[in-house]
Amino acid sequence: MSTPIDLGRPVQGDVIDLILDDHRRFEALLRDLRDSTSDRDEVRKALAALHVAHAEAEEQHVYPKLRRKDAITEHEAEHGEEEHAEGHEAMLAVLELKGTDTQAFDDAVEELAKKLNHHLTEEELTILNPAREEVSEQVRAELGLAFATERNKQLDADCGSIDNVRRIVQAAEKEGLLDDEEDDDED
Numbered sequence: 001m002s003t004p005i006d007l008g009r010p011v012q013g014d015v016i017d018l019i020l021d022d023h024r025r026f027e028a029l030l031r032d033l034r035d036s037t038s039d040r041d042e043v044r045k046a047l048a049a050l051h052v053a054h055a056e057a058e059e060q061h062v063y064p065k066l067r068r069k070d071a072i073t074e075h076e077a078e079h080g081e082e083e084h085a086e087g088h089e090a091m092l093a094v095l096e097l098k099g100t101d102t103q104a105f106d107d108a109v110e111e112l113a114k115k116l117n118h119h120l121t122e123e124e125l126t127i128l129n130p131a132r133e134e135v136s137e138q139v140r141a142e143l144g145l146a147f148a149t150e151r152n153k154q155l156d157a158d159c160g161s162i163d164n165v166r167r168i169v170q171a172a173e174k175e176g177l178l179d180d181e182e183d184d185d186e187d
Contacts, residue, residue, distance in 0.1 A: 005029075005046035007053075009152055015062060015143035016128050022054045022151075023120045030113050033094075040100035048091050049160030051116075052168065055084035056159065057150035063127075065143055071134035072127050080127060082179075083119040085172035090115045092169050095162045 007025065010018050029047040032038045063077040090112040097105050131140065158164070172178050 005042055007046060007050050007155065009155075010148045011145075011152070012141070012148055013144040014137065014140045015147050016131055016140060018144050018147055018151075019054075019058070019062070019128060020124070022050065023124065025050060026054075026116055026120060030109075030116065033109050034106075034113070036101065040105070044091075044094050044100070045160060047160075048095055048162075048165055049155055049158070051084075051087055051091055052159040052165060053151045053154035055087070056154050057147045059084065060150055061146040062143055065139070065146075066127065066131055066135065069135050069139065071130045076126050080119075080123060082177050083115070083122065085169070085175075085177035087112070087115045087119060088165055088168050088172065089178055092162070092165045095165060 008021060010021070026047070029043055029050065032043045033040055033047060059081055063072070063080060066072045067074060067077050090108070093108045094105070094112050097108060099105060135143075169178070
């Protein structure tokens with residue numbers, strides 16, 4: 001993806017550190033997306049690319065390995081994938097808006113931030129903490145290499161394009177990952 005915003009290009013490291021680095025990037029990009037003086041169009045493109053690349057790398061490499069190592073349950077991995085799908089759906093809503101200086105844009109950004117912040121917190125508590133405790137440093141380094149390689153491959157393939165995000169959301173809908181039942185529990 002060609003964007004002036006630096007998304008980092010790690011090539012190796014402890015997978016937990018790499019994921020946390022991306023989580024901090026998500027938070028910084030969300031702050032920039034809320035800032036009316038920033039280039040919001042560039043920020044949303046960068047955020048979309050990072051979100052897709054990060055999610056794909058986790059789902060293809062990290063979650064399956066942590067399940068095999070019994071660090072996380074199948075439910076936790078599936079829940080993480082559902083939250084990625086919800087994030088993609090909220091990201092698509094931000095990408096589809098023409099302007100970045102409207103109330104509709106601000107509302108879409110607020111919804112995206114809500115979804116992403118919830119996922120970051122939950123993932124750090126229920127997936128990364130068990131990985132720290134249950135998975136060896138060597139395995140975390142191997143996972144870091146796989147995560148970084150996939151993440152960079154996705155970024156190179158322009159994974160955050162609106163057409164790709166739309167395709168991902170449509171596939172998630174077909175797979176039943178975007179079920180709204182949990183939203184009904186909110187008071």
